[in-house]
Amino acid sequence: xxxxxxxxxxxxxxxxNIVLTAHIYPDGDSLGSMLALFHSxxxxxxDVTMLLDDDVPKLYQYLPGQEKIVRPRSGLNADLLVVLDAxxxxxxxxxxxxxxxxxxxxxxxxxxxxxxxxxYVDAEAAATxxxxxxxxxxxxxxxxxxxxxxxxxxxxxxxxFFRYANTSAATMRYAAELIECGVQPHVIAEHLDTRPLxxxxxxxxxxxxxxxxxxxxxxxxxxxAEMGQITSDNTEGFINYPRNIEGVEIAVLxxxxxxxxxxVSLRSRNVDVSRLALAxxxxxxxxxxxxxxxxxxxxxxxxxxxxxVARLKESPV
Amino acid sequence: xxxxxxxxxxxxxxxxNIVLTAHIYPDGDSLGSMLALFHSxxxxxxDVTMLLDDDVPKLYQYLPGQEKIVRPRSGLNADLLVVLDAxxxxxxxxxxxxxxxxxxxxxxxxxxxxxxxxxYVDAEAAATxxxxxxxxxxxxxxxxxxxxxxxxxxxxxxxxFFRYANTSAATMRYAAELIECGVQPHVIAEHLDTRPLxxxxxxxxxxxxxxxxxxxxxxxxxxxAEMGQITSDNTEGFINYPRNIEGVEIAVLxxxxxxxxxxVSLRSRNVDVSRLALAxxxxxxxxxxxxxxxxxxxxxxxxxxxxxVARLKESPV
Numbered sequence: 038x039x040x041x042x043x044x045x046x047x048x049x050x051x052x053x054n055i056v057l058t059a060h061i062y063p064d065g066d067s068l069g070s071m072l073a074l075f076h077s078x079x080x081x082x083x084d085v086t087m088l089l090d091d092d093v094p095k096l097y098q099y100l101p102g103q104e105k106i107v108r109p110r111s112g113l114n115a116d117l118l119v120v121l122d123a124x125x126x127x128x129x130x131x132x133x134x135x136x137x138x139x140x141x142x143x144x145x146x147x148x149x150x151x152x153x154x155x156x157y158v159d160a161e162a163a164a165t166x167x168x169x170x171x172x173x174x175x176x177x178x179x180x181x182x183x184x185x186x187x188x189x190x191x192x193x194x195x196x197x198f199f200r201y202a203n204t205s206a207a208t209m210r211y212a213a214e215l216i217e218c219g220v221q222p223h224v225i226a227e228h229l230d231t232r233p234l235x236x237x238x239x240x241x242x243x244x245x246x247x248x249x250x251x252x253x254x255x256x257x258x259x260x261x262a263e264m265g266q267i268t269s270d271n272t273e274g275f276i277n278y279p280r281n282i283e284g285v286e287i288a289v290l291x292x293x294x295x296x297x298x299x300x301v302s303l304r305s306r307n308v309d310v311s312r313l314a315l316a317x318x319x320x321x322x323x324x325x326x327x328x329x330x331x332x333x334x335x336x337x338x339x340x341x342x343x344x345x346v347a348r349l350k351e352s353p354v
Numbered sequence: 355x356x357x358x359x360x361x362x363x364x365x366x367x368x369x370x371n372i373v374l375t376a377h378i379y380p381d382g383d384s385l386g387s388m389l390a391l392f393h394s395x396x397x398x399x400x401d402v403t404m405l406l407d408d409d410v411p412k413l414y415q416y417l418p419g420q421e422k423i424v425r426p427r428s429g430l431n432a433d434l435l436v437v438l439d440a441x442x443x444x445x446x447x448x449x450x451x452x453x454x455x456x457x458x459x460x461x462x463x464x465x466x467x468x469x470x471x472x473x474y475v476d477a478e479a480a481a482t483x484x485x486x487x488x489x490x491x492x493x494x495x496x497x498x499x500x501x502x503x504x505x506x507x508x509x510x511x512x513x514x515f516f517r518y519a520n521t522s523a524a525t526m527r528y529a530a531e532l533i534e535c536g537v538q539p540h541v542i543a544e545h546l547d548t549r550p551l552x553x554x555x556x557x558x559x560x561x562x563x564x565x566x567x568x569x570x571x572x573x574x575x576x577x578x579a580e581m582g583q584i585t586s587d588n589t590e591g592f593i594n595y596p597r598n599i600e601g602v603e604i605a606v607l608x609x610x611x612x613x614x615x616x617x618v619s620l621r622s623r624n625v626d627v628s629r630l631a632l633a634x635x636x637x638x639x640x641x642x643x644x645x646x647x648x649x650x651x652x653x654x655x656x657x658x659x660x661x662x663v664a665r666l667k668e669s670p671v
Contacts, residue, residue: 095600197543198515198516198517199515199516199529199539199543200515200539200540200543200547201539201540201543202538202539202540204533204539204540205533206530206531206533206534207530208530209526209527209529209530209533210526210527210530212516212526213523213524213526213527213530214523216521216522216523216526217523221519222516222517222518222519222521223517223518223519223521226514226516226517226518227623230517230594230598231598231599231600232598232599232600233599233600234566234570234599234600234601237561237564237595237596237598237599238564240561241558241561241562241564244554244557244558244561245558245562247554247555247558249551253551277547278554279554281547281548281549281554282548282549282550282551282554283412283548283549283550283551284551306544
């Protein structure tokens with residue numbers, strides 16, 4: 038059942054025993070939203086448990102209270118299971134079967150499947166953290182410095198630290214209020230900018246593979262297993278390096294997954310690269326898309342660069 | 355004479371013929387502030403000229419109106435010369451002697467020398483752009499989309515796109531209002547993230563020189579002439595790569611200026627590196643400092659790393 042944020046606050050107020058969870062492969066928004074709600078509900082005298090079917094990444098271990106997040110145990114009864122920032126049931130892993138309680142889902146993903154008993158989905162919100170900020174206002178919860186740090190992290194990470202297209206005037210005003218509650222933006226930025234040494238070494242190797250085509254309008258970088266362990270986490274942002282080069286219209290990141298599989302990420306300034314990805318069985322948005330090709334790296338390069346050149350010729354910018 | 359911002363607005367309202375200028379080696383704040391004021395004064399029917407004793411860097415050529423900025427000609431009479439974001443007279447180069455007019459200085463640098471006939475200095479402002487935003491409010495100037503783009507650029511660049519310690523709640527609220535005037539934050543971010551190819555190649559070479567000392571608590575990178583042209587512009591931000599590595603307490607960037615001169619930049623998380631820089635005739639802030647050493651790169655490395663190790667031992671974190 039779709040409910041208003043006011044109704045969500047009433048559900049929380051009526052419940053005494055509440056379990057919170059968020060999506061696996063947790064990010065700043067899922068963790069920050071869960072922790073902010075946790076601190077606020079605890080201050081209101083509720084019995085609150087945070088379950089997560091995953092580890093908290095080291096990057097987010099500065100978030101106050103994260104050490105209280107535990108793995109799901111089976112057979113837990115509660116008045117309410119609050120699912121944060123997850124658009125479908127699969128995204129919460131084993132928590133789904135471990136807790137017996139009606140589900141309240143708070144989320145900002147357009148793709149939300151409306152799987153819960155009660156849902157509030159605001160696809161205009163840059164982050165679930167924005168929804169939690171409004172919710173705490175409705176519940177008259179005090180925004181302590183701890184809560185503010187969690188919400189600021191939630192919001193800032195999901196809008197690329199105020200760089201993405203989802204950054205709205207409202208986003209900036211939430212940030213302003215959270216700064217007034219005690220957040221130091223530069224301290225959050227320093228935490229979030231911290232990278233493992235292996236990540237910088239991998240970046241160095243990736244940048245060394247930079248290649249340009251079509252008089253510098255196409256730029257590619259390539260990652261392969263011999264460079265070190267490659268996860269989607271530790272290569273996040275790498276594609277921005279070719280993308281940000283002056284004159285580059287299409288940027289491509291090739292990731293050699295195994296001898297017969299190459300994952301391809303595409304970015305552009307103006308050209309619609311989702312059509313390019315679609316031609317190879319992938320998809321995405323006009324300026325950020327991806328696909329996976331069977332075959333060798335050389336095959337993938339030939340195909341993708343050929344198609345990119347064709348796209349550039351079709352839609353000269 | 356120190357004046358209020360209201361008095362500054364009155365000076366501008368009384369003047370018919372106004373020259374605007376900003377500091378040489380212009381940045382986003384000086385250019386954005388000058389252009390925002392230019393558009394607003396022109397809309398108010400003033401005769402306005404923008405003089406700059408420098409080129410507009412390519413990075414900022416998306417700013418509306420920047421093509422109207424000209425080099426100073428000698429012997430120009432005006433009712434008022436407005437000096438933006440410059441803390442002393444030397445910073446405006448030849449404009450100083452080219453224009454005959456009383457000087458109004460609007461600035462946010464703590465180090466401002468109060469050189470002007472009239473000055474308004476707000477060291478709490480994250481950017482001169484924040485001062486101009488308030489000033490336009492006092493003058494009842496409409497914030498068009500053009501003006502908003504200039505002011506957003508001014509503010510965002512001087513607070514490291516909302517990452518530096520000077521980012522305040524007020525900064526975020528100005529940003530919110532400017533978004534409501536038509537700024538698209540992601541478009542500004544894309545402009546500002548654009549880098550020349552040579553810059554990425556230089557970064558790749560610099561990262562390849564990464565060295566760690568003291569079990570990873572000190573990280574260094576080195577730039578030398580054989581890597582390509584090195585300016586303070588095109589290496590900005592490079593020191594953040596060693597600085598952001600997990601476990602690094604002191605980051606050092608060595609720049610080989612010539613066979614006998616090495617410029618050293620220092621960053622830290624907690625240790626006071628200004629004391630380290632001071633010991634070599636340099637200076638700076640506790641967490642960002644620098645110095646210049648005579649001698650070879652090897653000499654400089656031995657001295658600086660030795661001193662950094664000693665600092666770490668004195669103040670274990």
